[in-house]
Amino acid sequence: MHGGVIAALVVLGFVLPEYHHGAMARILVLAVFALGYNVLFGYTGLLSLGHAMFFAAGLYGTGLAMQQLGWSAAAALPFGIACGAALGLVVGVLALRTIGVGFMIVTLMFAQAGYLTSLYFTEYTRGDEGFTIPQAARAIGGLDLSNADTRYLVAVALFGVAMLLKLWLVRSPAGRVMVAIRENEERTRMLGFDPFRYKLMALVVSAAFAGAAGAAYGVLFGYVGATFASIQYSILPLLYVLLGGAGTVIGPLIGTVLMFYLVDFTSSLTSAYNLVVGVALVALILVARKGILGTIRDKWARWIP
């Protein structure tokens, strides 16, 4: 089935009109972000309010390495992912000492500090205005990443790799332990597992996914800015995952597509398009805690991973 999703995405790339073609590439990158968020939230049960900092770590790690140090995209991309994972490790060691609401607020605070830091070093980051990565530098091997078709296929490839990695992770023994922690941390501890280790692992993996999404965003779309470090971008992956279905493999993709087009559509009608984000959050938490795919899974199709 997951092969089918990827095949369908590749086919879509050839049939979609130009505008949706570009939008879909963006969606796929954001969906990688959501996939990573789901590893932490949907599978391990940890609600982070600071994932924008990992996305931004990838974005700035890649962007600044290319802009300031003149690295090639092929070297800067893995560096961005590493930045996300490293930040995840540092934040995890500190934040995982807290639980529940404490964890949510600590991640929020760290992300806020990260956002302010990106504004503070305006000399390099250009703050809210951001900077662009020159088109000539955005190429890996012979692939020109600023070309729309290549960009789409690279986004599909990235999403495919991320999805399969996640599928493998959640089916692995470590993934089972993560779910066990979500269901009952105390009992998991009794069974002889160290919850802290697995939670830290989930956070680092999740941050690496977010970093990969950020790095890919910088290389594919050539724009790096502080907006991506703001609280808004910590809330969005939560929303995507809640809408699509927490604890499902392709739910985050469904959530990202729907939410992206919903916001895209309303922003053509009104300047207050974030209203949709708010209404969606309240409605989801009130009536459909399990999201679209989660509800379908419970009612009709128990086999959906």
Place this chain on the structure above:
Amino acid sequence: MDWSWFPFEMPHPALLWAGVLEGIVLSAVLALTALGLSLVFGVMRIVNVAHGEFYMLGAVLAYAVTSVIGGHPALGFTVALIVAPLLVGALAAASDWLVLKRLNYEPEATIVATIGMLYIIQQLSLEFFGPDARPVVAPFDWRIRLPWFGYSGYKFVVVGAAILLMIGVWVLMARTRIGLIMRATQFDREMASAFGIPVDRVFAGVFALGAGLAAIGAVLIVPVQQAHYLMGGDPLLLSFIVVIIGGLGSLKGTVVAALLIGLSDGIISTLFTPTLAKILATLLVAMVLVFRPQGLFGTRAA
């Protein structure tokens, strides 16, 4: 004294004094706003992320009321001081009844829901109020002459009013029957319910009171600042900091921490750039939460 070793340029003493005064005004409003957040957390055990938006609504409503009424600025301002908190409190009670109650006040779910409320309130204000900052005229124009500079007398009134309101809240909590019921609910929700206390109505009331306090703080400060639909962010973050440092749910700690944060913000921002001051404060608070979750002054586990 020789200050040449100091890594930052020492500001002129007058500037430093101005920093202290601004710090006191900030502390007063911050203490009111944070008190609202702290009450809600203390009694209901939920974190209200939309608190900053209730503050913003207070300021925006103050602008709306004063521009409708006209006449002498003091008249419109007095009406705003009464009407704005009442409206905001009513809205809070309604959202408690419509949303939070249905979530059974689960901590995590309510955070997500109040984030949603934050967006809804903020965006609706943008729609109806527009993206511009709007001024509100102070109820009177009176300057105090200090040795170094003149200072707006209105700011001292803000501080006085905030102190009176805080004493009022303390009396309400410690000396009245309503306060007793609120404390009983805080202590043990189920036991209170078993003794016939209408926990639902207490929660709606506390949520309204918390939001109303934020709104009063905003009405008081709006003649000094301006009303803007994005103004809720900073007070939310600072209130969080105050409540966490003061110990979640501790009234005394909240006031002490507000004074600490407000003063240091006023003084630090004359020494460092405001962004660096905010980065340091935010990281410090995160560390307090990680290593001392009960706050610096609190004793009870959060």
